[in-house]
Amino acid sequence: MCGIVAAVSSRNIVPILVQGLQxxxxxxxxxxxxxxHAGGLKRARSTARVAELLQQVEQEHITGTTGIAHTRWATHGAPAVHNAHPHFSHGPGADADARPGRIxxxxxxxxxxxxxxxxxxxxxxxxxASQTDTEVISHLVDSLYEGDLFEAVQMAVSRLQGAYAIAVFCKDEPHRVVGARAGSPMVLGVGATAGADTSADGERFLASDAMALAGVTDQIVYLEEGDLVDIQLGRHWVVDKARKPATRPVRTVLAHSGAAELGPYRHYMQKEIFEQPRAIGDTLEGVQAVVPELFEASGNHAPGQGAHAVFKAVDSVLILACGTSYYSGCTAKYWLxxxxxxxxxxxxxxxxxxxxxxxxxxxxxxxxxQSGETADTLAALRHAQSLGMQHTLTVCNVATSAMVRETKLAYVTRAGVEIGVASTKAFTTQLAGLFLLTLALAQAKGRLSAEQEAQHLKAMRHLPAALSAVLALEPQLMSWAEDFAKKENALFLGRGLHYPIALEGALKLKEITYIHAEAYAAGELKxxxxxxxxxxxxxxxxxPNDTLLEKxxxxxxxxxxRGGVLYVLADADTRIESEDGxxxxxxxxHYGPLSPLLHVVPLQLLAYxxxxxxxxxxxxxxxxxxSVTVE
Known part of the structure; x- marks a missing residue:
């Protein structure tokens, strides 16, 4: 969703801000x-892509050493230039269309x-000048400003209800940006230290995602819930939600910019579909046996509360998720x-x-x-914890995310950066992690023999090769796509373990083709x-050729x-033949319990x-x- 980049530097920071938005x-x-900050406040806004914003910035010669930038996903107010961020304050008696205010x-x-x-x-x-809730904050900060931006922002956020990550600067205080977060992620980037032989002496950054700072700095501070941060040249400081000084560790985060390169593919979604054999291989790399320690990636558990102790103690599982991740959870329910x-x-x-x-x-x-920052899932986790459920684990693709930091245990998948909005490789790697969790819980409960463990791990290691074979079906799916492109409605059917896969297939089709698609457990047809x-x-x-095939x-x-036309993804030995309709x-x-990881890939290709x-x-x-970071 919305993205933030902010910077304080001794050089022109606009190219870095725009690159961060990209x-x-x-x-x-x-x-x-x-x-x-260019003596006063100066800005450029666009309802087109960031590339057009860059052209506008260059044409208008917008430069500065202190700045903020934003990509907006509309909530309050239509997508329009007057609703686009950044917003300026317009004090009493000001003309919103004339000179900007100070915030x-x-x-x-x-x-x-x-x-x-x-x-x-x-x-x-x-x-x-807008219909946004954001402009209210800029005016509120302005109304409280008495010469110290940090104090004004601190007072302003105490009056806000809801979720926010904000970055603010004031025309009266060059080389200073103040940030705050509550319910929405924000990171601090630390650039070159003061006195270094570089044009980037002591610069500091704020961003909603460390990837925005890839290639600029790899020194990242993850701000905690309720933090306020003040960045200036060569220094920064943080106060926590109790407004006491806080020390947040600086971590080296390698957010490689190359991960977002398209390469030979036409779209990122296509690239990510074909990356799935590699992503599964990476996710399972180093897994030689089913051991509880696989789920201790977060390091947040107290002594004696590691994965082994937790798995022995629990008697049920509650899975919380949204969208595609919810369907991976529905699949895991069958396994568990x-x-x-x-x-x-x-x-x-x-x-x-x-x-x-x-x-x-x-x-x-x-x-x-996938992101570890999904607002609804984070809130649901905190709600469960508030009810006294302290045994928590996340399956997540981002090791440094809020979700990994807030759960006691974690399995971090290694899908790599996923750019396409419609999730593909993140979904299949989630399934791989959830299957390993199933085996670990079965082992802890004494329900997994050594022979069964060996068989399951052998099947998992074969997944990259099996997925590659499924990807070879792409030409046949392209033929199906020619038929589907002419339709406005579609129905997806599955039974048992593959019902959630039908749900995921319908979601993919509706997300990117705008065809209305529904999925049902096949027994519900009548x-x-x-x-x-x-x-x-x-x-x-x-x-698939499972126990529900005849049904x-x-x-x-x-x-x-009823005259319906069927499009069937069938295992080789199902004795289902092509004929009229x-x-x-x-x-x-056929891949037994792991079959969902294979059957979802043709549905991704069909949608694409x-x-x-x-x-x-x-x-x-x-x-x-x-990344859905608002409720």
Whole structure:
């Protein structure tokens, strides 16, 4: 979602700010802007891509040594230049269209009491030029400013309700930016130290993601919930949510810029689909045996509360996640209950945190998130902890994320940077991590023999080769995509372990093609969805050779009897043949419990090539964002 980059330097910082925005484009946005201290306040804003913002900056000769920049994903107010960040304050009697005020501000998050604050500020004579909740903060800081920006921001955030990460500078205080975070991530970047032989002496940065600073600095400070930070040339300081001085460690973070390069692929989504064999291999690298220590990546557990002790103590699992991660959790439920024999509940994070539930202190709370910063999932984790459930574990793709820092245990997947909004390699690596978790819990409960462990690990090590064989089916999926591109509705069916994979396939299709797609457990057809089936409603069926195959074949006949056209992903030995109204693609091999990792790949390819045929924006689908950091 929204991205922030801010800097204080002795050199022109605008190219770095814009480059930072380009590194954050993958998060999704509909407008962007940059503002600098240039004697007064100066800015450029655009509802196009960051590349156009760069042209505007160059044409208007915008330069400065202190500045802030932002990519916005619209919440309050339409995507329009007047709603784009950065926002300037306009004090009593000011003309919002004339000279700017003294405060420039960017903001990620949502301010819930913005209407109340807006009314009070208007009563004081402040002029509003946008419909955003963000402009309220800039005016509020201005109204509290008495010569010290840090004090003004500190007072302002105490009056805010909701989630925010903000970066602010004032025309009266050159070479100073103040930041604050609550419910939305922010990092501090430490540049060259003062006195070094460089044009970047003592510069400091703020960003919503360390990737924004790739190639600029690898010295990163992760700010904690409620922190305020003051950056100036050659120095910075932090106060915590109690407003006491805080020391936050500086970490070396290698956020390689090369990870975002497209290479020979047409889109990032295509690149990431084809990276899955490598991503799975990297995720499983070094796994020689199922041992609890695999899940101690976070190092947050107290003595005697490591993974082994936790796995022995828990008697149930609660999975919290959103979107694609939720579907990986639904898949894991089948594994956890069939292999580890442990009761498992899967909850949509945004629903769980707002409903009355029955806490069990012996539950292992598992969060699943690609970014580790998903607002709803973080809030759901904290809610579970507040109910007394302290056994927590995350499956996450970012080792330095808030989620990894806040859970006691972690399995960090190694999918690498995922740029496309529609998740692919992050999903399959999550499944790999969750399958390992299943085996670890089964072992801790005495339900996994050495022979079974060896068989499962052998199958996991073969996954990269098996995935490569599935990727070779791409030409056949391109043929299917030609049919789907002409449709406006689609139905996906699966049973048992593959029902969540049908759900994920439908999500991929709707995300990037804008085709309305639904998924059902195939046994539910006769309970409603069958009414929708016509020759214009393609029905995708995930058909592995498992114990539910014959039941699934009956469901397929129900579709054919109503004139529906089937598109079937079938294992080789299912005896399902192509004929009139039935299109079959044969999977290379049956893969038992790990079959979902293989069957989801053709559904990713189908969505991708259908989007290509329809001419939609594959990597940045409309209205969506990659990292969902607001509720």
């Amino acid at each position: 590194r954050l484009e993958y998060r999704g946005y509909d407008s962007c802007g940059v503002a600098v 420039a501000l960017v903001h990620n998050g949502i301010i819930e009491n913005h209407e109340e604050l807006r009314a009070k500020l208007r009563a004081k004579g402040y002029v509003f 209950e069939s292999i580890a024999k442990i009761p498992t509940q899967v909850e949509i994070a945004s629903e769980y945190r707002y409903r009355d539930s029955v806490p069990n202190p012996r539950t292992l709370v598992v969060t699943i998130t 309970h409603g969805p069958l009414a929708l089936v016509t020759s214009e409603m393609p029905v995708v069926t995930v058909a 699934l074949k009956s469901n397929m006949q129900e579709v054919r009897a 039935i299109h079959v693609i044969r999977m290379p091999e 090539h259908t989007a290509i045929a329809r001419g939609t924006d594959v990597d940045k689908p409309r209205n969506l964002a990659k």
